[in-house]
Amino acid sequence: MAWLQVSIDADSRIAERFADALMELGALSTAIEDAAAGTEFEQPIFGEPGEPVDQLWDKSRIIALFDADADVAVMIAAAAAEAGMALPAWKEETVEAQDWVRVTQAQFDPIRISDRLWITPTWHESPAPDAINLALDPGLAFGTGSHPTTRLCLQWLDASITGGEHILDYGCGSGILAIAALKLGAADAVGIDIDKQAVTASNDNAAQNSVTATFGLPDTLVEASQYDVLLANILANPLRVLGDLLASHVRPGGRIVLSGILDEQAEELSRLYSQWFDMDAPVFDEGWTRLTGTRRSV
Numbered sequence: 001m002a003w004l005q006v007s008i009d010a011d012s013r014i015a016e017r018f019a020d021a022l023m024e025l026g027a028l029s030t031a032i033e034d035a036a037a038g039t040e041f042e043q044p045i046f047g048e049p050g051e052p053v054d055q056l057w058d059k060s061r062i063i064a065l066f067d068a069d070a071d072v073a074v075m076i077a078a079a080a081a082e083a084g085m086a087l088p089a090w091k092e093e094t095v096e097a098q099d100w101v102r103v104t105q106a107q108f109d110p111i112r113i114s115d116r117l118w119i120t121p122t123w124h125e126s127p128a129p130d131a132i133n134l135a136l137d138p139g140l141a142f143g144t145g146s147h148p149t150t151r152l153c154l155q156w157l158d159a160s161i162t163g164g165e166h167i168l169d170y171g172c173g174s175g176i177l178a179i180a181a182l183k184l185g186a187a188d189a190v191g192i193d194i195d196k197q198a199v200t201a202s203n204d205n206a207a208q209n210s211v212t213a214t215f216g217l218p219d220t221l222v223e224a225s226q227y228d229v230l231l232a233n234i235l236a237n238p239l240r241v242l243g244d245l246l247a248s249h250v251r252p253g254g255r256i257v258l259s260g261i262l263d264e265q266a267e268e269l270s271r272l273y274s275q276w277f278d279m280d281a282p283v284f285d286e287g288w289t290r291l292t293g294t295r296r297s298v
């Protein structure tokens with residue numbers, strides 16, 4: 001079995017209308033991406049949950065999939081008329097049926113955090129069998145180790161956990177940070193997430209890694225509990241709102257690790273958290289910032 005894949009560059013302001021029109025005319029699927037993706041002109045666009053994203057790529061690329069015998073020339077002409085644009089140029093290629101599971105798995109290689117800490121999908125042999133290996137597969141919850149925000153936290157854990165710490169992972173996603181902390185020698189770990197699916201994924205991933213942690217929704221967090229280390233990789237907006245709460249769960253002298261912060265948001269967040277913590281210099285990775293601090297006595 002084969003399909004026809006067509007890619008068409010279009011003005012970003014009408015790309016969505018054009019893609020919708022293609023779907024109505026019989027495309028099997030459409031996706032819109034940055035036409036400059038993979039080049040030095042690629043434009044990352046980040047959004048905060050609940051806030052509209054008002055940026056557009058300079059030019060968008062619509063990737064549409066059709067049945068192999070579809071008359072794509074007719075469909076593209078009709079969709080262009082519908083979207084109010086001139087007939088665009090397009091590229092066609094035939095896509096053969098593949099073992100999609102294998103193709104997807106091939107995109108996830110083991111990730112080296114340091115010589116002693118690796119994240120390795122379960123279908124891979126670890127390249128460093130003597131290292132600490134977290135067995136973690138991509139799933140519905142965020143946190144495979146490939147994203148800079150997670151990587152910044154893992155690097156901090158790798159450099160800072162000495163053994164016996166009590167950990168709170170706020171916004172645990174896949175549970176990756178809590179699980180890594182335990183594997184590195186932390187005494188215990190609690191993980192909290194607003195998403196039930198993340199709690200389920202975290203429990204599954206902890207079992208897969210033979211560690212025991214307590215994962216739950218925010219209302220399961222014991223009110224007066226305090227931790228040696230609190231990690232929160234949850235974007236700037238929730239970090240602003242949750243400042244008081246997060247600070248209350250770190251013991252005097254304890255450490256906070258904040259991630260999910262864009263470089264341009266770092267100064268403001270650092271100022272906010274400095275009312276409770278002595279903040280360290282920020283650490284940057286691909287547009288993202290990690291902030292850390294030590295809780296002052298109250």
Ligand SMILES: C[S@@+](CC[C@H](N)C(=O)[O-])C[C@H]1O[C@@H](n2cnc3c(N)ncnc32)[C@H](O)[C@@H]1O
Nearest residue numbers: 142143150171172173193194195198233234238
């Ligand atoms: C960027 S992911 C981080 C996952 C993982 N800790 C990591 O470092 O890869 C953020 C997680 O925080 C959760 N989250 C967002 N806002 C939250 C809130 N107000 N309270 C608890 N969890 C929240 C999301 O559901 C998501 O699973």
